[in-house]
Amino acid sequence: MIDKLSWVTIYPEIVLLVMACIIALVDLSDTSPRRTRTYILTLLTLAAVAVLTGLAAVGGKTAYGFGGMVVSDSMGNWLKCFASLALMVTLVYGRPYAADREMLRGGELFTISMLALLGMFVMIGGSNFLLIYLGLELLTLSSYALVALRRDNAVASEAAMKYFVLGAMASGFLLYGLSMMYGATGSLDLNEVFKAISTGKVNHQVLVFGLVFIVAGLAFKVGAAPFHMWVPDVYQGAPTAVTLLIGAAPELAAFGIIIRLLVDGLQPLAIDWQQMLAVLAIASLVIGNLAAIAQSNLKRMLAYSTIAQMGFMLLGLVAGSDQQGTQNAQAAYSASMFYVITYVLTTLASFGIILLLAREGFESEEITDLAGLNQRSPLYAGVMAIAMFSLAGLPPLVGFYAKLAVLQALIASGAAIYIGLAVFAVIMSLIGAFYYLRVVKVMYFDAPVTATTVSASFDVRTVLTINGALILILGVLPGGLMTLCYDAIAATLAH
Amino acid sequence: MGLLSLAIWVPIAFGAALLAFGRDEHAKGVRWVALVGAIVSFLVTVPLFMRFQNGTAAMQFVEKTSWISRFNVNYHLGIDGMSLWLVLLTSFITVVVVISAWEVITERVNQYMGAFLILSGFMIGVFSALDGILFYVFFEATLIPMYLIIGIWGGPNKIYAAFKFFLYTLLGSLLMLVALIFLYNKSGGSFDILSWHKLPLGSTAQTFLFFAFFAAFAVKVPMWPVHTWLPDVHVEAPTGGSAVLAAVMLKLGAYGFLRFSMPIAPDASHEWAWLMIALSLIAVIYVGLVALVQQDMKKLVAYSSVAHMGFVTLGFFIFNELGVSGGIVQMIAHGFVSGAMFLGIGVLYDRVHSRQIADYGGVVNTMPKFAAFALLFAMANCGLPGTAGFVGEWMVILGAVKANFWIGLGAATALIFGAAYTLWMYKRVYLGPVANDHVKELKDINAREFLMLSLLAIAVLWMGLYPKPFTDAMDASVVELLRHVAISKLPV
Numbered sequence: 007m008i009d010k011l012s013w014v015t016i017y018p019e020i021v022l023l024v025m026a027c028i029i030a031l032v033d034l035s036d037t038s039p040r041r042t043r044t045y046i047l048t049l050l051t052l053a054a055v056a057v058l059t060g061l062a063a064v065g066g067k068t069a070y071g072f073g074g075m076v077v078s079d080s081m082g083n084w085l086k087c088f089a090s091l092a093l094m095v096t097l098v099y100g101r102p103y104a105a106d107r108e109m110l111r112g113g114e115l116f117t118i119s120m121l122a123l124l125g126m127f128v129m130i131g132g133s134n135f136l137l138i139y140l141g142l143e144l145l146t147l148s149s150y151a152l153v154a155l156r157r158d159n160a161v162a163s164e165a166a167m168k169y170f171v172l173g174a175m176a177s178g179f180l181l182y183g184l185s186m187m188y189g190a191t192g193s194l195d196l197n198e199v200f201k202a203i204s205t206g207k208v209n210h211q212v213l214v215f216g217l218v219f220i221v222a223g224l225a226f227k228v229g230a231a232p233f234h235m236w237v238p239d240v241y242q243g244a245p246t247a248v249t250l251l252i253g254a255a256p257e258l259a260a261f262g263i264i265i266r267l268l269v270d271g272l273q274p275l276a277i278d279w280q281q282m283l284a285v286l287a288i289a290s291l292v293i294g295n296l297a298a299i300a301q302s303n304l305k306r307m308l309a310y311s312t313i314a315q316m317g318f319m320l321l322g323l324v325a326g327s328d329q330q331g332t333q334n335a336q337a338a339y340s341a342s343m344f345y346v347i348t349y350v351l352t353t354l355a356s357f358g359i360i361l362l363l364a365r366e367g368f369e370s371e372e373i374t375d376l377a378g379l380n381q382r383s384p385l386y387a388g389v390m391a392i393a394m395f396s397l398a399g400l401p402p403l404v405g406f407y408a409k410l411a412v413l414q415a416l417i418a419s420g421a422a423i424y425i426g427l428a429v430f431a432v433i434m435s436l437i438g439a440f441y442y443l444r445v446v447k448v449m450y451f452d453a454p455v456t457a458t459t460v461s462a463s464f465d466v467r468t469v470l471t472i473n474g475a476l477i478l479i480l481g482v483l484p485g486g487l488m489t490l491c492y493d494a495i496a497a498t499l500a501h
Numbered sequence: 502m503g504l505l506s507l508a509i510w511v512p513i514a515f516g517a518a519l520l521a522f523g524r525d526e527h528a529k530g531v532r533w534v535a536l537v538g539a540i541v542s543f544l545v546t547v548p549l550f551m552r553f554q555n556g557t558a559a560m561q562f563v564e565k566t567s568w569i570s571r572f573n574v575n576y577h578l579g580i581d582g583m584s585l586w587l588v589l590l591t592s593f594i595t596v597v598v599v600i601s602a603w604e605v606i607t608e609r610v611n612q613y614m615g616a617f618l619i620l621s622g623f624m625i626g627v628f629s630a631l632d633g634i635l636f637y638v639f640f641e642a643t644l645i646p647m648y649l650i651i652g653i654w655g656g657p658n659k660i661y662a663a664f665k666f667f668l669y670t671l672l673g674s675l676l677m678l679v680a681l682i683f684l685y686n687k688s689g690g691s692f693d694i695l696s697w698h699k700l701p702l703g704s705t706a707q708t709f710l711f712f713a714f715f716a717a718f719a720v721k722v723p724m725w726p727v728h729t730w731l732p733d734v735h736v737e738a739p740t741g742g743s744a745v746l747a748a749v750m751l752k753l754g755a756y757g758f759l760r761f762s763m764p765i766a767p768d769a770s771h772e773w774a775w776l777m778i779a780l781s782l783i784a785v786i787y788v789g790l791v792a793l794v795q796q797d798m799k800k801l802v803a804y805s806s807v808a809h810m811g812f813v814t815l816g817f818f819i820f821n822e823l824g825v826s827g828g829i830v831q832m833i834a835h836g837f838v839s840g841a842m843f844l845g846i847g848v849l850y851d852r853v854h855s856r857q858i859a860d861y862g863g864v865v866n867t868m869p870k871f872a873a874f875a876l877l878f879a880m881a882n883c884g885l886p887g888t889a890g891f892v893g894e895w896m897v898i899l900g901a902v903k904a905n906f907w908i909g910l911g912a913a914t915a916l917i918f919g920a921a922y923t924l925w926m927y928k929r930v931y932l933g934p935v936a937n938d939h940v941k942e943l944k945d946i947n948a949r950e951f952l953m954l955s956l957l958a959i960a961v962l963w964m965g966l967y968p969k970p971f972t973d974a975m976d977a978s979v980v981e982l983l984r985h986v987a988i989s990k991l992p993v
Contacts, residue, residue, distance in 0.1 A: 489570065
């Protein structure tokens, strides 16, 4: 059963695991406060993994390994590739912050975050309930540890506790739902489950009951309302570097398992889960956007903005109704994938600026802390403004095309209710524009509190500039990434 | 690279370069680079006029390349008689605005100049886009520089104004986006605006589209009753911002009616023409009266803009050649005149730091050269024959009388109100004895201001005395538009 092909499907994961262990060992001998050696080794590993998965994605082949437990396809490999890149950027932004707060002393940050990435990879590559669940647990357990990394900090500890309790509950939901599916269909394998459900011989009531738990568990993980309660607290409480770590790359993995579970495995129940996702999406758009307006804490505001953005992403999944044929579904799911990728890109930039501004002992978490940033550093204010306008969905920034693609998917379905959903989403994003604009307002219109210019090390400055430029460049030329998402989703749906 | 692409990207490239390299210690150099950029981008648009073929309704200087192949979005540019002069107006006003800011803006000069140049490129993009998404991208993108211009260099209440401007116009545009995607799906996967003109549409779809476009364009124009953002924004915006806003940005909305609402949903346009005419007449008459009682000069001119733009939409929706051409002429004339009015107020504001009419009086005694210019522009604002303001208003009124005597009569009252509020303001600010010490100490305009106002004065007189180049260019396009709009698109 373990043939050569099986190893091929998981070799990025193997590289990641081996290197995580090696880096943990190397770190023992690295006593510099900023852990330069470990840091560089980690970045190199991540770059190598990104290249490996990227090449596999370009190859575009779909391969199953370990008797169908693991799947390596174009969509999965792209998500893995982008997740590695996102983690790289996160670590570049996060290292000075972490070093200032003595979070690097045991070197856990690098090792654990690599294990978290491994968890994401397993989630994305799993074609079996058990494996997906294992990957998810590896990711979330690593995340709990990371949030609690500043163990002498009361706020962070509280956030970790909340995250752990709620996260464990979500995992419980998901596991419960999965076990019901297993009970009903007799298999843990996604393809087997798919076949069993398509026959129509399985008791529909049991399936829907299990589905409710699965969707609830997934909603917890992506932070969709009304299962969003942990998001603001954890985003705010966690050390900012860790907030970025759990807020960026894992969204890609969350999208991955939604596609795996709901589309690959439970597509015949689409009618049921689409309705649930529609409700989640509407609730997320309303709660996320309205609550974000009231925030004065920047991290908390971005947390609510995440909830709203995830609501928009879910709309893409809602739009891909099966009755309209696969082409419509491909367009809709690829719109969601594009949305997630661009969202992660933008989130990296916005948290990158927060991390940059956070000096030792000063967290720079309030929106007012950004006051007059344009006078202190036009470049960083520009990057933040680009990120905010992109999140608000303004052209010519990439966030606009993400919204465009989702709206197009909704309207293409032709049903009046979907057009209504599109208009609703548009009105909600107008409300959203208000709080994004407020950040721009503070940076450009208000007088600075301090006159100190913002300085950053060469690596941070370079990556931030590239990150901001990418939001703009992909906004001017979004075609390539859109086609990439479309082809990846098409390849995944084809098998 | 085609001429239109150059017209769009030259100012944007100059603007981006200023943002990237200009620092306040090089403010002098920044100003010169900005001026060179503005003049070069104006010169790039001149050949458009020289080589423009009159007498054809076809799109000219067309460029088309695939842009986002996934959605069949093209980088598709082209202009006809309706957009030619708007492109020229935009690049012309940008030169004037750069000159107007020369000594006035001393902080963050590179960002100010950069924002205006980039804005200019975006607006030319709107006037020349023939692809729905390309149009939308430029249309929306104009919000970002304008938001920053109002918010950074604006008056005491600038933040309120900047948010109001942004959110009002964004709401309209987002509904238009839904309409664009709807059309994309209806047309079987095309964002080509010209192909949408030929698309048969049922009456429900047309009504939906008409009101989605109405939301976008009526706010931008702005039509009564969604005009309330305009006075607020004008009062707070810096002089250059007000000038560009009134001279060009309002035209984006009016242009949208011509390019989208009327040809894409002709039946709905006819059906709802009464509403458009009613709203336009309210703008002309009621807002004209509101202008009469303003104490703040900028507010007065802002309300006068709403009234004048009411003429434009009135002209469009009476569906005859005089009306539509008159509307377009009025758009361009208003561009010159309102730009000049706002810049003139800016000249006074720079010296006295007040926009209240009551703070002035007898300015003619201390600033005779300036008062002469102001008189010319005031006359143009009232629509005196021989100035730009006259041609368009006269054509619209003629067209309106042709369509319906009472509409024509209503429209004609605008001339009375326009004359009343403009001349009364002129009298209170410029004529009479010197009112106070501020006015006594005023210095007449310097060479820079003289140059800036002369440029506009030449434009105003040229258009007033010899409007033929303007009307000749647009004739064929207007005839074609009306012929098209007259044919029902309802499936039989």
